[in-house]
Ligand SMILES: Nc1ncnc2c1ncn2[C@@H]1O[C@H](COP(=O)(O)OP(=O)(O)OP(=O)(O)O)[C@@H](O)[C@H]1O
């Protein structure tokens with residue numbers, strides 16, 4: 001099933017008097033359960049594309065359809081709904097909410113969904129188990145290591161069982177051991193829940209795990225390679 | 235959403251630690267000071283009304299039309315004999331000018347003749363019944379202090395009778411009364427009205443009458459009636475002015491607290507860009523984030539209410555019980571002021587102050603938070619908005 005469809009997307013940013021084209025007629029399709037990544041030099045447009053797919057930004061031209069929704073046509077409220085229910089984000093700098101505990105961070109999206117307490121509690125504890133942090137629920141974020149922080153971020157994004165996970169350079173602040181460990185966790189979740197993962201990365205260690213690598217350069221797709229034969233799933 | 239916003243705002247605010255408690259302390263202090271100051275003035279107002287009624291106003295004054303309380307020259311002709319059925323329910327007071335010569339000085343005074351058996355005013359006129367002095371006189375503590383007079387002193391008084399002929403005699407100070415009402419004290423000498431009638435030849439005349447509680451006013455030619463409220467309006471006005479004067483201080487204090495909150499808010503909208511981006515990525519709408527940040531700021535005032543009542547309630551109750559000692563100079567203001575004033579805190583004052591603080595804190599929190607609505611979440615996540 002096609003879950004993300006990007007069609008001739010152009011994204012321009014105003015710079016000075018003119019404008020800068022960060023994405024230049026990008027067309028890409030992703031299917032449920034893919035474990036794909038955007039790679040390319042700094043400034044090639046990886047984050048910009050992830051932001052559009054994540055409905056944090058809108059294309060200047062072209063169409064992006066995500067989980068059945070037309071990104072360019074969404075209101076603020078509809079975009080928030082889409083993110084709240086269908087998209088999980090993982091960031092390079094973790095972006096955990098510092099004054100909350102591990103549990104409260106993971107619980108957040110469910111609070112927004114107005115899920116009752118017993119449902120939230122079960123879902124949060126499950127998610128913490130997936131990432132191996134079930135004993136750290138009450139810890140303060142400031143007490144966590146980088147690897148643990150990124151695991152909390154994965155649990156927070158996965159707790160609502162999103163259809164799509166967007167991970168922007170998730171390993172940039174992690175050492176090799178932690179990178180392998182989170183990639184394995186995410187790969188497991190990908191297989192277990194058929195969640196579509198889309199990464200942006202420079203990191204060879206991350207690329208090892210990917211089934212599909214899309215090379216961007218100057219806002220254009222220069223290469224789109226399928227690594228392993230997971231075609232039967234598409 | 236409101237419940238969630240309150241919950242999240244509370245977590246954020248308490249999580250923010252020192253800065254929050256600093257804001258909350260200043261705000262709660264402003265709170266307590268506002269309530270204390272207003273309570274003090276209200277307590278003063280109540281005391282002044284009570285004392286002025288008890289010592290001077292009774293249940294209203296019936297004044298001779300020719301008499302103007304603000305014009306001493308009107309005393310000469312501003313009196314008369316009153317013919318009315320209500321006469322039994324009125325206490326006559328005759329006021330005349332005189333000059334006193336205590337210790338070689340010459341002091342102009344008001345001679346006030348009053349019925350010896352009156353009970354409507356607190357003036358101790360019963361003392362007149364227990365003396366055989368030729369001209370017995372009562373004076374207040376301020377007058378006694380000013381003229382250095384003691385009980386039992388005899389002083390020469392000069393006055394004019396109805397034919398404008400000067401007369402002089404010694405009066406005897408038979409009592410000095412303690413009171414909080416300068417307007418029955420400063421420059422005044424109280425003597426039995428029969429004596430004053432005899433001295434001036436104005437038998438049966440009165441300048442004004444003090445109404446008793448069962449007095450019912452019907453218009454009487456040549457006289458006009460001033461009820462309680464009319465008489466007290468002057469007092470109320472003067473006290474209202476004091477209130478405004480004192481308010482400036484606490485508005486400054488409040489402004490300071492609000493400025494601190496505003497500053498915190500501006501700073502947090504700027505510093506917490508990534509967090510704002512994260513909220514949006516997690517599925518909050520921008521308006522929800524604006525509401526969350528406004529709520530955080532507004533919650534400063536709720537915490538301040540809480541903290542303020544923690545130390546404020548015992549403190550304010552304590553002062554309401556023991557009162558506040560007033561400096562002696564406060565006596566010169568011409569309004570009744572007791573040596574101790576007991577603040578009173580009405581529900582209106584307390585609720586009004588809470589509303590004032592909460593609403594203003596919400597406004598100063600909302601203004602910076604409004605910026606969030608215009609933020610680009612992608613930029614916010616990069617933390618690069620200027
Ligand atoms: N808000 C913006 N305003 C102006 N230019 C922008 C903005 N966002 C991105 N750009 C530009 O668009 C280009 C692509 O940026 P993007 O962040 O997508 O690159 P990237 O591939 O993620 O790079 P990196 O690997 O360094 O994260 C860059 O040249 C960047 O400077």
Ligand SMILES: [Mg+2]
Nearest residue numbers: 046047048200
């Ligand atoms: Mg990037």
